Amino acid sequence: MSVQPCPDLEVLFAELEEGEGSALDHAADCSACSAVLEEHRLMEQDLYRLADPLPPPTLVASVMARVATEPVPQRREVWSGLTILMSSLIGGLGILVMSDQALGRLGTGVASLLVEGRLFVEGVLSGARALWSTEGLAVAAVLAFLLLTSLAGLKRLAGSAPTPSEA
Ligand SMILES: [Zn+2]
Incomplete structure (x- = not known):
C-alpha cells in the first residue's frame, strides 16, 4: 500500500x-x-x-414521590409556578392582541375573523413585531426568568436524587 x-x-x-x-x-x-x-x-x-448530564431514569418517579410526601406549601409552589407561567403566556398573547396595530385590524376585521384567519394572523404578527421592537428585551428577560425559576424549582424537587456525576 x-x-x-x-x-x-x-x-x-x-x-x-x-x-x-x-x-x-x-x-x-x-x-x-x-x-x-x-x-x-x-x-x-x-x-x-x-454538558448537563441527562436526568436519571428515576427522576420522574423520585420527583413524584417527593411531591407526594412534601407538605402542601411546596406543592402549591409548583402549581403557582405553573400558574404564573400560564398567565404570563396568556398575558403576553393579550398584549399582542391589545397592541394598537393589532387592535385596529381586529376591530375592523372581527366580524370576518372566522372566515379570514389570515387577517388575524397578520394582526397578531404585526402586534408581535411592534412588541418585539419596543419591548423585545423585556419580554425575552421575563421569559428567561420564568424558564430559569421553573427549572430551579424542578431541580430543587429532584435535589435528593443522586446525579450521575455524584454516583
Ligand atoms: Zn495521516
Whole structure:
C-alpha cells in the first residue's frame, strides 16, 4: 500500500461521523492521524461530561414521590409556578392582541375573523413585531426568568436524587 498524504481534517471527521471512508482507512495506518482522532475522541468525551448530564431514569418517579410526601406549601409552589407561567403566556398573547396595530385590524376585521384567519394572523404578527421592537428585551428577560425559576424549582424537587456525576 502506497503512502497517501494525510487527508483534510474536515474530511476525516466527516468520515468519522459516517463510520467509513478512505480517510478513516488512512488514519488507521497513520500515527499522526490516529493521534488526531484519539485527541478528538477524548475532547468529545470531556464535552459530554461537561454538558448537563441527562436526568436519571428515576427522576420522574423520585420527583413524584417527593411531591407526594412534601407538605402542601411546596406543592402549591409548583402549581403557582405553573400558574404564573400560564398567565404570563396568556398575558403576553393579550398584549399582542391589545397592541394598537393589532387592535385596529381586529376591530375592523372581527366580524370576518372566522372566515379570514389570515387577517388575524397578520394582526397578531404585526402586534408581535411592534412588541418585539419596543419591548423585545423585556419580554425575552421575563421569559428567561420564568424558564430559569421553573427549572430551579424542578431541580430543587429532584435535589435528593443522586446525579450521575455524584454516583
Ligand atoms: Zn495521516
